[in-house]
Amino acid sequence: MFKTADFWxxxxxxxxxxxxxxxxxxxxxxxQLKTVYGGDSGDYLSAAAVWGIPxxxxxxxxxxxxxxxxxxxxxxxxxxxxxxxxTIPAVITVFTFFxxxxxxxxxxxxxxxxxxxxxxxxFWLYSELVEVFSxxxxxxxxxxxxxxxxxxxxxxxxxxxxxxxxxxSFAHHHTIVFLLPAFFIIAKDKFLDKKNWQRSLLILPGxxxxxxxxxxxxxQPPINWGNPVNLANLLGVFLREGYGxxxxxxxxxxxxxxxxxxxxxxxxxxxxxxxxxxxxxIGLGLFYKQKQKSSLKNLFKRFSIIAxxxxxxxxxxxxFKLNNDFGVATYERFLLAPxxxxxxxxxxxxxxxxxxxxxxxxxxxxxxxxALS
Numbered sequence: 001m002f003k004t005a006d007f008w009x010x011x012x013x014x015x016x017x018x019x020x021x022x023x024x025x026x027x028x029x030x031x032q033l034k035t036v037y038g039g040d041s042g043d044y045l046s047a048a049a050v051w052g053i054p055x056x057x058x059x060x061x062x063x064x065x066x067x068x069x070x071x072x073x074x075x076x077x078x079x080x081x082x083x084x085x086x087t088i089p090a091v092i093t094v095f096t097f098f099x100x101x102x103x104x105x106x107x108x109x110x111x112x113x114x115x116x117x118x119x120x121x122x123f124w125l126y127s128e129l130v131e132v133f134s135x136x137x138x139x140x141x142x143x144x145x146x147x148x149x150x151x152x153x154x155x156x157x158x159x160x161x162x163x164x165x166x167x168x169s170f171a172h173h174h175t176i177v178f179l180l181p182a183f184f185i186i187a188k189d190k191f192l193d194k195k196n197w198q199r200s201l202l203i204l205p206g207x208x209x210x211x212x213x214x215x216x217x218x219x220q221p222p223i224n225w226g227n228p229v230n231l232a233n234l235l236g237v238f239l240r241e242g243y244g245x246x247x248x249x250x251x252x253x254x255x256x257x258x259x260x261x262x263x264x265x266x267x268x269x270x271x272x273x274x275x276x277x278x279x280x281x282i283g284l285g286l287f288y289k290q291k292q293k294s295s296l297k298n299l300f301k302r303f304s305i306i307a308x309x310x311x312x313x314x315x316x317x318x319x320f321k322l323n324n325d326f327g328v329a330t331y332e333r334f335l336l337a338p339x340x341x342x343x344x345x346x347x348x349x350x351x352x353x354x355x356x357x358x359x360x361x362x363x364x365x366x367x368x369x370x371a372l373s
Contacts, residue, residue: 017095024094024118028087028127034080037129039329041079043223044130045070048082051216052223056240059132060209061172063216066130079130086134090127093138094118097340100145103152104297105347109354113347120339121273122332132173133333139169139176140340144303147183151190152296156199159190163199167206174240175337178314182306186299210234259319262331266315269335270342278346285348304344311338 036042040055047054048066066082073081094114101110117123126133142165150158169176184191191200213228226237236242271279286305290298315338320331 020098021091021095024091025087027118028090028124031124031128032080032083032087033129034077036079037131039131041130044132045079045082047221047223049078050221050223051219052221053213053216053225053228053237054223055225056237056242057174058213058225058228058237059172060212061168061206062132062135064209064212082130083128086127086129086131089135089138090118090123093134093141096138096145097141097343100141100148101344101347103148104300105351109347109350113343113350116346117340117343120343122336122339126333126336131333133336136169136173136176137336137340139165139172140179140337143169143176143179143183144300147187148296148300148303151187151299159196159199160202163202164205167203168209169206170203171206171209175311175314175334178310178337179307181310182303185306186303210238213237254319258321259316261322262315262318262320263312265320265322265331266312266335266338269332270339273335273339274342274346281349281353282342282345283349284352285345285350288348288352300344301348304341307341308338308345311341 036045043054044059044062044066046052047063048070051067051071052063054063062085065085069081069084070078075081094117097117098110098114101113105113123137126137143162146158146162146165149155150162166176190196213234214230217224217227217229217233226233226242228234228237270282274282285301290301311334315331315334318334320334321327322331
């Protein structure tokens with residue numbers, strides 16, 4: 001019996017996926033830091049050492065996993081062990097991003113764009129040290145992948161996994177809520193469908209990780225922000241009462257000028273990190289019109305645009321102070337979410353540019369043939 005073309009295609013896909021994952025793992029883990037980088041890394045690492053609670057909102061999923069890695073393994077340095085919570089999610093993020101793009105774009109465009117994301121400086125930096133943002137990046141890509149897989153196949157298993165992942169993301173980083181408007185706007189009928197209400201309860205298991213805070217706080221560890229020994233204190237940690245919910249800090253720039261400057265800074269950073277050519281490609285992808293307006297691909301583009309706009313609204317609301325190095329460093333990490341979805345617009349721009357060049361060269365070829373005939 002002869003083996004079919006599908007068999008060989010699946011085998012080639014498996015081989016590529018294996019080597020791609022190995023290559024990504026080697027890339028990220030080889031740069032993984034063995035020391036405390038700075039910023040909040042020391043707080044996270046200290047809390048992990050004593051099964052404690054870092055600064056609000058405490059990131060219960062990350063904190064529990066960091067404590068587990070720190071206390072149950074004994075290789076290299078504590079910082080290196082906990083930094084696996086950045087490198088491994090980074091590998092998963094880039095691989096899942098590639099798989100997500102492959103639903104809509106060619107192999108080459110998907111691969112090039114995924115590697116671009118992996119090498120984008122802020123993405124790479126926060127994938128190498130003890131920080132919470134790489135794990136958040138994973139959810140930012142995993143959730144669209146699961147949801148668009150559901151829309152494409154109509155398999156409920158993808159929707160079940162989507163709600164499970166959403167619950168876990170709620171147990172990690174608050175800013176994931178700014179991704180929800182994009183899901184709701186492009187597919188509100190799916191969320192309002194009564195058949196899916198029961199599936200949405202799969203969000204709840206993720207909140208189990210908040211019980212870790214109550215357990216840890218009752219042990220009174222040296223690092224115990226907010227002391228969430230009860231539900232009232234737990235709610236205070238969850239809502240970041242000491243900082244202000246969804247705000248960088250209590251002393252933010254409340255002026256309208258300061259808020260607009262925080263938004264302006266996003267485009268300034270985008271221009272620097274993506275360079276002028278990438279910035280123009282994003283613009284091209286933004287205005288490039290798909291032939292089939294009702295296609296899933298166009299829906300994916302709308303989703304990405306809404307996601308970028310939603311996180312720009314967050315930057316406006318959070319209103320970071322950018323008059324010193326600490327403020328800029330704090331601001332930089334919150335650019336990762338809009339950067340990821342700007343990269344989606346980048347690949348739309350790349351595709352539009354290739355089609356434009358193909359059209360130009362095709363017309364030139366026809367003119368040459370006519371001239372020679």
